[in-house]
Amino acid sequence: MKKLLFLCAVLPVWIAGGAFAASAETREVDVVWSTSDGSRTEIFYTNQLDGKWSEPTQITDDYYDNMYPVVDRDQSGSPWVFWTAYSGGSMELRYAIAENGAWQDSETLASELKTNVAPSVIIDDEDVVWVVWSANNGGLDDIYFASSKNDTWTEPARVHPENTVADMLPEIGKDGTGSLAVSWQRLQDGEPVMLMSTFNDGEWSDAAVPEVEETESAEEIVELPDFIKNTSMVFVRIY
Secondary structure, three states: OOOEOEOOOOEOEEEOOOEEEEEOOOOEEEEEEEEEOOOOEEEEEEEEEOOEEOOOEEOOOOOOEEEEEEEEEOOOOOEEEEEEEEEOOEEEEEEEEEEOOEEOOOEEEOOOOOEEEEEEEEEOOOOOEEEEEEEEOOOOOEEEEEEEEOOEEOOOEEOOOOOOOOEEEEEEEEOOOOOEEEEEEEEEOOEEEEEEEEEEOOEEOOOEOOOOOOOOOOEEEEEOOOOOOOOOOEEEEEO
């Protein structure tokens, strides 16, 4: 399955407005977003195929505030949605899968960390699910990852060595060589610095400032559907 993603490192895109630029080769689009149902914040999903949006589906319906959703598809075409669920100081990573068009009950990605926020996900060609997020045990945030094959998750582990600065806002995708890559922001001397690490031979490389390459492509504007009223927390994945 060809996945068309954006940013120079081929990473997913958060959308803060009502439209985004997409390649003319776009086949299909998944959109997930977080918005209030009147009492709590819930996660919704829609899909665009042949220029038509599906009716929005509410994925969550619980006593949590569900925020920061992201989505990717496995090789069977089933979408996986990940998000952070807040309740009473608890910050858990949750996910749900649509199998044969029906959303299954959400599950929790086990973590002993106190905070687990802002996940990013990619599912590789071997159907391994890779998730990265910001987390801490009461101190500064670090970047953690976990992966799953056949419903078995690895223990959460840091992408980078332990340090005394804040690491946040990770995005996972692939670099120009096809290797898994995570980019994130690190606060150094009070200023955000963009870093990247790649996964090869079972290990993450040392964090380094990524090289930015200019790319050219034909673009068209794809507007988000009118039923998405709150565009402050929307995630778009293009295939």
